Amino acid sequence: MSEQKRSPKSRGYEMQKRAEDVQRTRQRIVEAAVHLHETAGPAWTSISAIAARAGVTRLTVYRHFPDETALFEACSGHWLSRQRPPRPEEWGAIEDPLERLTAGLADMYRFYREGEQMLTLVIRDQHAVPESVREAWEERTRQYAEVLANAWPEADAPVLRAVIGHAVAFSTWRSLCREQGLRDREAVEFMVTLAVAVGSKS
Structure with a gap:
């Protein structure tokens, strides 16, 4: 035709x-x-x-x-x-800093465990990842840390912010849960305890 x-x-x-x-x-x-x-x-x-x-x-x-x-x-x-990304809009609504940090880290560590294989290889091969993609991931992680830190009265304390920034990193979860064998809940409790100790000295 x-x-x-x-x-x-x-x-x-x-x-x-x-x-x-x-x-x-x-x-x-x-x-x-x-x-x-x-x-x-x-x-x-x-x-x-x-x-x-x-x-x-x-x-x-x-x-x-x-x-x-x-x-x-x-x-x-x-x-x-295809994942269940962290939901900062949910735990960001929690006023109590300890409860917010506990909920946020539990949510993030759950995401890290579910996406572990991809996240491990992408972070290992960061040199092969375009800069814009790396920056987007880093910005999301900074935003998660910001939401968690802002609930604390000592939110501007550099050491506290450093601890929370460390807590939300995939490498921290992997070190605690894969290399040291902690369960996600135990890793969350450890990082919350550390944040409390640092916060009380700020």
């Missing part, structure tokens, strides 16, 4: 189908990149490997994602959409 003989409805259907095919291809690329980041790590994930897993060519990958930053941002968003 020639272009002239096709009805507007037929052309509209074909355009919609092409758009859906493009979106499905893009999704396969993103899912392939997420899988490789989570199993091999960003530093060991090449465009060729992503293309092979997604069943497309390298050119197709670049057509959808012209640079690494665009691909990383899409991967980060897709991975986070």
Whole structure:
């Protein structure tokens, strides 16, 4: 059937189908990149490997994602959409500083445990992560620490802020719970106790 003989409805259907095919291809690329980041790590994930897993060519990958930053941002968003990120809007509403810190750290440590494999490899391979993606992660972590610190009367005390900043770091959770064998609850209690000791001296 020639272009002239096709009805507007037929052309509209074909355009919609092409758009859906493009979106499905893009999704396969993103899912392939997420899988490789989570199993091999960003530093060991090449465009060729992503293309092979997604069943497309390298050119197709670049057509959808012209640079690494665009691909990383899409991967980060897709991975986070499948997680249960920390909810600072919930524990930030708790007025008591100890209760807020306990709730916040429990929420963050739960997230760290659930996302441990990806977070471990991404942090290990930070040198291969685009700067904008690293900065976004660091900014989120700073915001979590800010919400927790602001509940304390001694909120401006540098040492207290340092302790809370240390407490919210993924590396702290990993050290306490993976390397030292504490359970999440025990790690939370330890960091809260440390914050109380520091806060009382501020």
